[in-house]
Every structure is written in structure tokens, then in C-alpha cells.
Amino acid sequence: MDSILMQLSQPLSLKSTLLNAIRTPPSISSISLRGSLHLIQRRHFKLESTKNGGTDTQRDLPFDEAAFEAERSRLDAQARKSMAEASMRDTEGASDDDPKAWKWVIRKRIWDFMESQNVAANPRPVHHRIPNFIGAMEAANRVSYPIPADEMELYQLCELEVFSDSQCVKVNPDSPQKGVRLLTLTGGKKLLTPQPRLRTGFFSIVESGMLTPATIKEACTSVGVAKYGKPIGLDEKIKVDLIVIGSVAVDPKTGARLGKGEGFAELEYGMLRYMGAIDDSTLIVTSVHDCQLVDDIPVQKLLVHDVPVDIVCTPTQVILTNTKIPKPQGIYWEMLSPEKLSQIRILRELKRRIERETGKLLPCGPSEKLPPTAQRTSRPGKRAFSKK
Template identity: 70%
Template sequence: MEKRALSKEVDLVFFTVLPRHSCVAAVFVRYAQCWKLVTHSQDQNNVLCGVKMDAFRLSHPLMLSTNTPSLGTLRFRSLSARNPRRWLKVEAGSSQKTSKAFDAAAFEAERLALDAEARRAMAEAADPKAWKWVIRKRIWDLMEAHNFANNPRPVHHRIPNFVGASVAAQKMRELEVFQVAQCVKVNPDSPQKQVRFLTLSDGKKLLTPQPRLRTGFFSVLESNLLTLDTIKEACTSVGVAKHGRPIGLDEKIKVDLIVIGSVAVDPRTGARLGKGEGFAELEYGMLRYMGAINDSTPVVTSVHDCQLVDDDIPVEKLLIHDVPVDIICTPTQVIFTNTSIPKPQGIYWDKLSPEKLGQIRILRELKKRIEKETGQKLPTGPSEKLPPTAQRSRRG
């Protein structure tokens, strides 16, 4: 008996199903643009039992037997296909003892894997950003399980305060882009606290956002106005409020380097994921609006080595306002990503949800100003459910 694989030619299968018994009544396959009857069952009146046709994609190669004369019937060893409502397994062909037994365990494993893939696809269709949360949770869980983070814990829904953050900060200090920078914008999260300290202790100007942009915009701290003791205090949120000078959108300032926190970052592409609240992207967009930065302004992040995710962040799924990084500093290495991902050009109002806009006063004020100046109403993005904030539970 001559057999040849049709896995490339056969691309679609139709089953007719007995609904009460969930059994196969007939199977048709399409190959070479033609439909063929594979197998069928008949009732006592010699009438085809099938009542409904369902389409399936093949998940196993289909084998064609060329010596079957009746009905041009195709015989196959086994075929499994997935339906949104049920799974069907067809066993056909030779009944000889040499036939390969049905591997129930392998079939169940494949079924579970494909069901999980279907759930993932459904979740992503409902929320295009769902895939990001899968990566974030994996990193957060890993850091908690292996104690790769210092307080505040747990790290979930945070920029993790990773073990070795001060070492990574020192590596950043040694970068030429840091040494020549006169003004450095640094995020207010715990793992970048040492970066803020080094910025001020090296005589530079520090630009840092007010936490979650709740009460204002950015604060500027001038190192020449601080002592060593007040520099340490100025690296905290309380110290920023005490020693910093709040600035507005009309401030004329040039930022030479941006330091940004991350949950995960791809060293191959520079693609980055934050904690999911979008503040880093908004801060970047507002600085672009002010003219404080441009495409050539370096973006640096510091992370634990376990936060490096090779090829796990699909560049094609990134949004237009996602900020890539040029340099990654970990406790063990410095990585120049040579990213080709475009940097955001400003604030994308059509991506900004009403809920996020309602959180940030400076954005509401900016939106009103632009609408007044242009006489045109700016678009608003789709509504969203804002992600939860981190819970503080200190551990020893």
C-alpha cells in the first residue's frame, strides 16, 4: 500500500456530528482545492446521520491511501481537530495489531495546550495589552519566589526594587552618556533611588516626576543648593517635595538623559514593559511636548538580570506610545540595545483613556490649553479599567 503525507495539501476538515452522542458521522477533507469523503456512518435506512457541518484545522498530518477503490475514500491512521465547542478524535484505517495505539495522554496534553492558547487568544482579543500582563506576572512571581527583590514587597504591580540595584546604578554612573549629562530625568521608584543620589552627588540637575503625577508635574532639584545630608533626603518623595522646585509645561529645560524603571526588558530589541500604569510613557510624551527631549536623547534602564527577556516582547505588538530603551544596566553587565523601535513623538490623545485623564490634573490642563489654542477638540481614547496599585507588606 502506497502512502504519502498530505499535511501540506490538506488544510481543512469538515465533520458531520451526531449531536446527541457527539460522535462522528462523516469526515470530509479538502486538498488540492477538492473535497473528498473520508469516512462515514449510516443509519438503518442507509441515510447519512450527520446533521451539522463544522470546520476544523488539521493538527496532525493526514495520510492518503491510494488503493481504496470505493468512493475514492481516503483512509488515515489518526486525526485530531479542535472545535470551539468540543474535541473529536477519529480513529480509522487498518485494524491490524501493528496499527499505532491511540496515545490518550498525548492527545489530552495537546488538547489542554490548544485550549490554553484559545483562552489566551480570546483574552488578547478582549484586551490587546493582555500579553503584557502575562510577562509582568511571570517576572514578579520569579522575583518573589527567588527573593531577587528588596522591600517594598511584594513586588507585584511595582517597578521591582531588585537586589543589586546600587551596583547597577554604579555601572550607569560609569556610562559616558551619564558623565556628560548636565540634567538627568530619573523615575521616582525605589530601585532608581541610588541613581538619583549619584545624579545629585555628581553635581548634576535632577528632574523627577511627582509621584503618579497626582499633585503636579515635575520637580527640579539643583545639586548646588543641597548639602550631602540633604542630597540623601532629596532622593525620597518627601525630600523632593521639600527641596525640589515644581515646574510647569512652559519651563524651558533641556534633559540630556532619561532613566526609566522597568519590569521586563528585551536586550535584543530594547522593548520595555513597565508596571502597566503608563506614567513613564506620559512623562516621556510631555517632555517631548515641552521640547525638553528628542529622538536622540538616550533612555537607560536598570534591572535585575532575571528581568531580561530575550525575544519575549513582540515588537509588532507594542503601542505607539511605548518607550524603548537604548541602554540596560544590570548588576553584572551593561547592554547597548541599538534599538530600532521608534520613540514616541508626544502625547497620543486618542490612546489616552478618560479614566487615566481623570487621574492626572496636568494632562487635563494641557488638553484644555491645546483645545483653546487650536479651536479644535482633541480626541479621547477608549475607556479602560485601570490596573490595581501595589500592596505593601514588608518582609524580613
């Protein structure tokens, strides 16, 4: 484990990428969208064979917002229930060295504290979620950088050079990062966001040119991404300049981070590494409440696929972690359960591709109990559930 988590010989230098000059940050409402704005409605398509020559044709159907949101809410509830059961299994009678148990202990402490102190925000309760919090928009907007004598100067996130110079920003789809997604789109950047739990696809790209001022806020939601986003695949040629990731807890001194326990942030990161969209120099930012800052994540117990962060934004400050934790280099198949693989089509596609290219079978991880996932059906507007 120590060899896996050995320190980088050259820690990331972030100071050179930060502000070169002090600028007055504009408000979000004052930022004008770049380019001609027009509305592109996302549609579902059904393939049908024609009587003439057997050629497939496409018939577009309107996007069913209510059905999409109802399905998302139901599957999220099932996933949270499954995670609650997993946390009980992993912590009951477990030793302190168990690779899963200690993470659940820290997560529960943070979730309980946020609820008891009423700093949690909807959706509540925040347990088994990337927790939304009071001040999430301030954390998205406000960033600071260290200067001598520990003095701090406050700026807007959109004024931080590493953000303002980015053309494509990958942001997780959770509630507390909605403000970052809004900043990304109002700044005229490409927003890359994963489809929830990678259930029906991979990533979607949303661009401000796809939107009107009236729809830009909607495009920051899961429904909006489904409506206005362009789905991409593993062959998409993209360069991601910055990653914004959600967290349950983060150590600002080491950059060690804990998510909600499903591992999707790690899978998304690994697949982007495979695509060549990111590398070790791609900065990773998380936005959290100050109470989510911890000092008891044992770096030596982290696993090779755990993703560290370079910058931590809270409602009151930004912290450069100068993390020395190595970033994952791809998908670690020996840690991926057959159940999760069976539920995520894009992972199966990637596994087949690598095995075909190398001529070798990839390893598989131990089994686990997972919640149901969604599958497309031939009937428009309907979804079927695959129960594992």
C-alpha cells in the first residue's frame, strides 16, 4: 500500500496557474452569453424498419421531463437505500484497517453533523448523497489564494485564472455543484457532465450556444442536461481543462477526499484518462462546506483508484492542497465488481475494446449487491428496470 501511495517526486505547482492580476469580478447576471443563442431540444429517437428496402428511419418524439425526473428520483432513492445497507454491512464488526469501514465512519459523522447543525440544504436528508449545503453558491463563486503571512485575498471562482482560461470543465451532477455548472455555462464554456450514475450512457456536453437566457438555469439540472446536452462516447476527441468534483469529506492538508461511496467519480476519472481527455496536470477542484474539512483521512489507507483534489473551495476560502497523492491512471478492473460492470454499458464497451486491442482478458473484482438500474426499452417514454 505504501508503494502505491508513494509521494510524487515533483508536487503539482498551482501558484503559476493562479491569478496574474487583481480584477473586479462580475456578477453572474452581468455575464453575457457568447455567440448566437438558440434552443436545441433534445429528443428521444426510435428506430423502425421501413417496408421499402428495410432501411431504418428515425421518428423523433418529445422529451418526457416528468417521466425522466420520476425515474431519476426513484432510482436515486433505491441507490441510497442500497448504500445504507452497504454501510451497515461494511461497518458491523469490521476492524479499523478495513478499507471500507473507516470511510463510512467519517461519512456518517459529516452527514450527521450537517443535519444536526442545520447547514444541510435540500435535498434532505443529506445522508448517502454528495451533501448540499447552505452557502453552496458562495463556495462556487468565491475562491481565495494564499499569500505570505497567511493573509487571504478573496476572488470569484470565475476570476481564478485556472477557471477563466478553461474551455471545457467537467462538473459532477450533484446539487451543491449546480452553481459551478451555472458559472461554466454563463462563462461561455463547454460543460461536461456524467449522466446520473452512468445509467443510460456516458457523458453529455452542454454548450451555451445550445441555450437561451431563459433555459440556461434549467440546463444545470439533470433534466436540463438530458434535454439540451449532446451525448458523447469513448471516441470523442475532447480536452478537459478542469475537473470539479463533489465530496462528503476532504482533508485540506493532503487533498485526500471521500465521496458518497459508489465510486462513480473514480470510474469517470479513469475513463477520461483512457480517452486522453485528462492527465496528471489536470487540476481537480471540490466545493464543500467548511464543516466538511477533516484531518483524519488516513492517506496510507487510501486505495489506488481514490481521486485526490488540488483545490478546495468553501463559502469562506479556497485552499491549495499541493497534494502528493498520485492520481489514478485509469480503470482498475480488479476492483470493479461484475454487478457494477453489468449495469454500466459504457464500462462493458471499454472492457471489450481493451481486451480486443491487447488480446488479453481483464481481471474482475469481487461481487457486491447493487441497486436496480434503468434500461432503455423499445417503447418511447417508458423505461424498464433491471433488478440485480
